[in-house]
Amino acid sequence: MDIAFVSNVVFPFVKGGAEKRIHEIGTRLAAAGHDVTVYGRHFWDGPQVTDHEGVTLYGVAPSRDLYADERRSITEALEFSARLLPDLRRNVERHDVVVASLFPYFPVLASKLMTLLTDTPLITTWHEVWLDYWDEYLGRLAPFGKAVERLTAKAPHYPIAVSSVTADRLAELGPSRDAIAVVPNGIDVDQIETTDPARDGFDVLYAGRLIEDKHVDLLLEAFDRVAETAPDVTLGIIGDGPERDRLERQVRSLEHADRVTMLGFLEEYTDVLAHMRAADVFASPSTREGFGITFAEAMAADCTVIAADHPESAAAEVIGDAGFLASPTADDIARLLERTLEGERPATDPARRAERFDWDTVTEQAERRYRRAINREW
Missing domain, CATH: 3.40.50.2000 (Glycogen Phosphorylase B;)
Structure with missing residues (x-):
């Protein structure tokens, strides 16, 4: 398989759960003989496209602070998404599947826009679903956050949730619960x-x-x-x-x-x-x-x-x-x-x-799901 991951943050240059998941699954898939590319911000020293532990890192945008006043920056997510579009458009047809990580949502929507032009399936990985938590997080701007979350959930894609709780919450936004796969996060x-x-x-x-x-x-x-x-x-x-x-x-x-x-x-x-x-x-x-x-x-x-x-x-x-x-x-x-x-x-x-949460076991589950998406057998 030729697998593309989309994430504005890239491990180990930025250390967080979502980017670590991509790193752990990606490096194991690469070691197993798959081609793996991560489209992210250029946090590393050196060329825009480089190899890291067998995975191709593709910097589509320069490094940038992710937070504004202790909240994730909306402008950062929008800017990354805009810069992602031309690079992903040039390469999307060579990938068998694109796996986009939530949150933020705009890179997922950008990825969907690019995969619409091809037969390449889009998988999304949902770590959380916020629903009414937007009221606390954004205050008067909460309706905007809720609308973008709902739009992302309703965009045609193959959703993976990291737990059944997250899958149940995602199903409230539109996808059928039966269509949401659960592949947990992992540990070494x-x-x-x-x-x-x-x-x-x-x-x-x-x-x-x-x-x-x-x-x-x-x-x-x-x-x-x-x-x-x-x-x-x-x-x-x-x-x-x-x-x-x-x-x-x-x-x-x-x-x-x-x-x-x-x-x-x-x-x-x-x-x-x-x-x-x-x-x-x-x-x-x-x-x-x-x-x-x-x-x-x-x-x-x-x-x-x-x-x-x-x-x-x-x-x-x-x-x-x-x-x-x-x-x-x-x-x-x-x-x-x-x-x-x-x-x-x-x-x-x-x-x-x-x-049961060892990364080797989790990677096997993820690989099966990626193949099913490619074969339209979700």
């Missing part, structure tokens, strides 16, 4: 299992963005209660985001503030894995997760996972009975923290559950 199980535990690790760990939907404030409140009767227990918080200042103030107000450490954003992924390997419990009461990659990583690190039970989170789908679900309240989180710190383990071994 071997890398996680062979990472040495951090020497300065914590009993309880959180890793992720510090945003309101993650509800780290509830975890802090719950931990402070548990620390009352567990004198040696410690909590580490890895991550950064708009809630960081507020959460640091909350930590200072805790009775057991000396046992909570805010580590901020860790540049090296292996440092995050090392802390997971050292922790007994990984807790993240997030109520909005299109997939929840940290749950899979923590299970592979043999942590007991505590996640939130919420209809907008795929946590239950990811952890199954290899972890525990709490209602997003400090009381319920504290209850489960107490039980897990006392040694209670889930019914299924977390490390074994994590194996």
Whole structure:
């Protein structure tokens, strides 16, 4: 197969979940003998078109900041889409399939415009579907965001969602639920299992963005209660985001503030894995997760996972009975923290559950779906 991925950000020059998925799947497909091209911004040094780990990187636009006032820049997405058009138009016919990553939406629409001129099928990969979350994210401009999301969902294409929760939400926008394939995000199980535990690790760990939907404030409140009767227990918080200042103030107000450490954003992924390997419990009461990659990583690190039970989170789908679900309240989180710190383990071994999300397995699923799209057998 000749496979083209479209993503304005390119791993490892920009590090995020969507671009890492393309990198992990793309490099494995290239190693298996497929031709793989990634159309993205020119974040790397050197020529516009270059080879990276067997994958052709095609810079259709210069590097640029992706955010404006902590929100993804609309003008960046529009500019990238406009610059994508001529390069993709010249090359689209040589590709067997084009795989465009959401979010943002405009490059997907640009890709669709180009594939309309050929028989090349378009696959979209949906990591999240926002629906009413646009009201919170864009305020008075929310109708614009909703309209573009709906237009993208209704454009003829082959949709892949990273979880059933995301697929169900996408189906609300138009595509038949039966037409939406689910191919999860992945992890490198071997890398996680062979990472040495951090020497300065914590009993309880959180890793992720510090945003309101993650509800780290509830975890802090719950931990402070548990620390009352567990004198040696410690909590580490890895991550950064708009809630960081507020959460640091909350930590200072805790009775057991000396046992909570805010580590901020860790540049090296292996440092995050090392802390997971050292922790007994990984807790993240997030109520909005299109997939929840940290749950899979923590299970592979043999942590007991505590996640939130919420209809907008795929946590239950990811952890199954290899972890525990709490209602997003400090009381319920504290209850489960107490039980897990006392040694209670889930019914299924977390490390074994994590194996289903290994990148090799995920790539096999993606490859089958790409072939089905090419053969019009979706």
